[in-house]
Amino acid sequence: MAQIYAAAFPDMRPWSAAEIADLLCNPMIEAITGDDAFGLTQTIAGESELLTLAVHPGAQGKGTGRALLREWLGKNGVQVAFLEVAADNTAAIALYHSTGFAQEGLRPAYYPRKNAPPADAILMRRQLP
Numbered sequence: 001m002a003q004i005y006a007a008a009f010p011d012m013r014p015w016s017a018a019e020i021a022d023l024l025c026n027p028m029i030e031a032i033t034g035d036d037a038f039g040l041t042q043t044i045a046g047e048s049e050l051l052t053l054a055v056h057p058g059a060q061g062k063g064t065g066r067a068l069l070r071e072w073l074g075k076n077g078v079q080v081a082f083l084e085v086a087a088d089n090t091a092a093i094a095l096y097h098s099t100g101f102a103q104e105g106l107r108p109a110y111y112p113r114k115n116a117p118p119a120d121a122i123l124m125r126r127q128l129p
């Protein structure tokens with residue numbers, strides 16, 4: 001997962017394998033996995049947050065991200081789903097819009113970037129039936 005994360009987010013601080021293992025010790029945090037891809041979600045009292053979603057660049061554009069998102073949203077007990085995405089991440093924003101998410105807020109200069117000014121974060125939310 002750490003390798004996929006580093007490849008998928010080259011401009012972000014990498015997450016070490018130990019950090020990811022620590023997160024997965026939390027019983028509220030779940031991993032959803034696919035070929036060369038994973039997502040981490042945290043669900044508390046029916047509210048589920050997508051902590052990250054990463055598809056290795058070599059595997060992108062083949063439906064994997066959409067499939068992982070569908071798996072997350074289909075989990076029992078999830079009533080509200082929410083996430084944050086960088087405002088310049090057009091691919092991810094298109095995916096989230098097409099799966100029923102709508103913008104709910106904006107955090108200015110939220111994501112630090114290695115060689116560029118920080119990017120705004122868009123907060124998105126979807127109510128599930």
Ligand SMILES: CC(C)(COP(=O)(O)OP(=O)(O)OC[C@H]1O[C@@H](n2cnc3c(N)ncnc32)[C@H](O)[C@@H]1OP(=O)(O)O)[C@@H](O)C(=O)NCCC(=O)NCCS
Nearest residue numbers: 008053054055060061062063064065066085091092094095
């Ligand atoms: C964003 C990401 C998770 C999408 O996963 P993916 O497997 O590549 O995407 P899919 O093949 O499932 O495509 C799903 C939708 O995403 C959008 N999308 C995917 N790649 C895109 C691109 N290059 N440009 C624009 N939209 C794109 C489209 O809406 C697409 O639907 P369509 O195929 O019906 O047009 C993946 O590209 C990724 O890991 N990117 C780097 C890390 C990242 O940005 N994670 C999300 C952080 S919030």
